[in-house]
Amino acid sequence: MALSTGTTLVYLFAAALFIFGIRLLRSPQTARAGNLVAAVGMFVAFVVTFFEFPADALTLVLIAIVVGLGSAVGGVIAVRVPMTSMPQFVAAFNGVGGGAAALIAFSEFYELEQGGGDESIVILLFIFFSILIGGLSFAGSIIAFVKLEEIALGGSVTFPGQKLVNAGLFVLALALMVTVISGGPVPLVLTGVLLALSLLLGVLLVIPIGGADMPIVISLLNAFTGLAAAASGMALGNTVLIIAGALVGASGTILTYLMSGALGRPLSKILFGAVAAAGTGPAAGDGEEKPVTSGGAEDVAATLAYEADSVIFVPGYGLAVAQAQGAMADLMRTLEAQGKDIKFAIHPVAGRMPGHMNVLLAEAEVPADKMFDLEDINDQFAETDAVVIVGANDVVNPTAREDGDSPIAGMPILNADQARHVVIVKRSLSPGFAGIDNPLFYDVDKTMMLFSDAKQGLEGVTQSVKNQG
Amino acid sequence: MAAEIVPQVIVLVLAIALGFELISRVPALLHTPLMSATNAIHGIVVVGAVVIVLTAEDTLTQVLGLVAVFFGAVNVVGGFIVTNRMLEMFRGGSRRRRG
Numbered sequence: 141m142a143l144s145t146g147t148t149l150v151y152l153f154a155a156a157l158f159i160f161g162i163r164l165l166r167s168p169q170t171a172r173a174g175n176l177v178a179a180v181g182m183f184v185a186f187v188v189t190f191f192e193f194p195a196d197a198l199t200l201v202l203i204a205i206v207v208g209l210g211s212a213v214g215g216v217i218a219v220r221v222p223m224t225s226m227p228q229f230v231a232a233f234n235g236v237g238g239g240a241a242a243l244i245a246f247s248e249f250y251e252l253e254q255g256g257g258d259e260s261i262v263i264l265l266f267i268f269f270s271i272l273i274g275g276l277s278f279a280g281s282i283i284a285f286v287k288l289e290e291i292a293l294g295g296s297v298t299f300p301g302q303k304l305v306n307a308g309l310f311v312l313a314l315a316l317m318v319t320v321i322s323g324g325p326v327p328l329v330l331t332g333v334l335l336a337l338s339l340l341l342g343v344l345l346v347i348p349i350g351g352a353d354m355p356i357v358i359s360l361l362n363a364f365t366g367l368a369a370a371a372s373g374m375a376l377g378n379t380v381l382i383i384a385g386a387l388v389g390a391s392g393t394i395l396t397y398l399m400s401g402a403l404g405r406p407l408s409k410i411l412f413g414a415v416a417a418a419g420t421g422p423a424a425g426d427g428e429e430k431p432v433t434s435g436g437a438e439d440v441a442a443t444l445a446y447e448a449d450s451v452i453f454v455p456g457y458g459l460a461v462a463q464a465q466g467a468m469a470d471l472m473r474t475l476e477a478q479g480k481d482i483k484f485a486i487h488p489v490a491g492r493m494p495g496h497m498n499v500l501l502a503e504a505e506v507p508a509d510k511m512f513d514l515e516d517i518n519d520q521f522a523e524t525d526a527v528v529i530v531g532a533n534d535v536v537n538p539t540a541r542e543d544g545d546s547p548i549a550g551m552p553i554l555n556a557d558q559a560r561h562v563v564i565v566k567r568s569l570s571p572g573f574a575g576i577d578n579p580l581f582y583d584v585d586k587t588m589m590l591f592s593d594a595k596q597g598l599e600g601v602t603q604s605v606k607n608q609g
Numbered sequence: 610m611a612a613e614i615v616p617q618v619i620v621l622v623l624a625i626a627l628g629f630e631l632i633s634r635v636p637a638l639l640h641t642p643l644m645s646a647t648n649a650i651h652g653i654v655v656v657g658a659v660v661i662v663l664t665a666e667d668t669l670t671q672v673l674g675l676v677a678v679f680f681g682a683v684n685v686v687g688g689f690i691v692t693n694r695m696l697e698m699f700r701g702g703s704r705r706r707r708g
Contacts, residue, residue: 172696379617386621
């Protein structure tokens with residue numbers, strides 16, 4: 141259906157706002173304004189649609205109710221969700237978007253069929269692409285949510301022949317699309333089968349993925365939803381859907397690539413490697429008891445107060461889980477009051493997503509100029525007196541640098557082991573996501589383990605530093 | 610039939626090219642907010658869903674369309690608010706100091 145000139149121009153204006161908004165999101169100073177600009181674009185595009193397609197009062201009331209409900213659900217979740225569980229809710233928001241794209245394509249197909257079924261092959265192609273990718277994104281995002289929220293399917297879920305099954309299903313879906321497009325009138329049931337296949341593919345694609353790789357998968361599914369939205373727009377002849385969807389599809393793909401680069405994990409290895417890697421590599425905690433130096437809060441405080449002028453904090457996932465960012469900021473202020481130089485080393489995937497830890501620390505009022513990326517700080521560890529590692533493990537595991545056969549070989553790590561003193565606040569010696577031992581724990585001359593919950597441990601150290609000072 | 614869709618294909622290809630250009634060289638700090646913001650932007654499907662409902666000719670498509678409107682609204686509103694919350698913290702961290 142062709143849009144009126146007025147609506148087309150307003151849609152174009154909305155699309156320009158999206159582009160401008162994303163552009164502003166590239167810099168920390170203007171990012172918030174960029175988000176608001178994009179939101180205004182969304183509002184404009186939404187409102188003008190009602191002028192383009194007049195409808196009866198009942199339909200308008202129904203839409204108003206449903207939009208109200210959806211906004212309330214999305215809004216309440218977004219306001220209430222703790223920043224530590226933010227990744228899984230981004231996945232959830234992404235999933236429903238993918239589901240919506242698939243439903244739109246399915247409805248459009250159904251309408252075309254009812255109207256005589258003389259639709260062009262190109263339109264059908266976009267409809268089926270949207271159903272396949274939208275459905276996949278919907279199911280995959282739900283699995284990502286379930287895994288990250290730790291409801292079920294923890295770790296990497298694999299079964300024999302998984303790759304074969306996935307490949308088979310994908311070929312089946314493509315074959316179905318080709319059959320449907322080339323072969324005259326399309327039975328509705330085949331479209332239903334395609335939808336079911338896409339959901340199954342989404343589930344199977346995400347279940348083998350371990351927690352550490354999940355942000356990259358969420359980013360990929362985000363790009364998928366964008367592409368599905370663009371394809372729905374092609375089917376509907378709606379320019380604003382095409383432009384916004386394509387922008388997200390393309391930028392999401394680049395973002396996924398940047399993230400996997402920051403992790404040193406090629407996308408193919410993440411998506412298809414888990415199945416092969418499962419069961420290989422040395423398991424941690426193989427019954428062998430190795431000695432460690434462990435201490436209490438006062439021992440750590442003594443090291444920091446008397447043997448260190450420069451300290452680098454390395455916050456990890458455990459800090460995020462324990463909501464200990466505030467306790468870490470308090471320790472920073474206490475040590476700074478004693479004239480010590482404090483920096484934060486942020487691994488690209490500290491927390492659960494790139495940038496997630498920066499968000500948490502900013503929430504605790506740690507100045508942005510004290511947070512350093514891996515490349516910027518890695519040379520400074522060797523000249524630093526003490527490193528305080530809180531709830532991190534794999535990201536400071538020197539095995540990644542030294543052992544080419546390690547499952548995390550090649551992953552960029554923080555060179556915390558090069559500092560003079562290492563303090564590790566951690567609940568136990570248990571391994572991280574990668575499931576391997578960390579030799580840094582067992583460096584009895586250099587490393588002191590403080591076995592504690594991140595928050596209690598840091599509060600204890602802060603109190604002891606104050607008492608000693 | 611196919612000729613009608615050509616302008617749309619042009620728009621699609623240009624928008625994809627622009628999307629690739631827009632995101633290169635973003636600091637890692639902003640990766641998560643950027644993902645979250647683009648996540649909200651693909652909530653534009655809510656507009657497509659509204660079009661389906663407004664032009665629906667039978668009950669089935671109207672119901673499916675309304676479900677899609679619900680999903681899309683969750684995506685848009687949740688997405689923009691959660692992104693705003695993340696970015697608000699960056700600003701708060703540099704300007705507000707605990708007295």
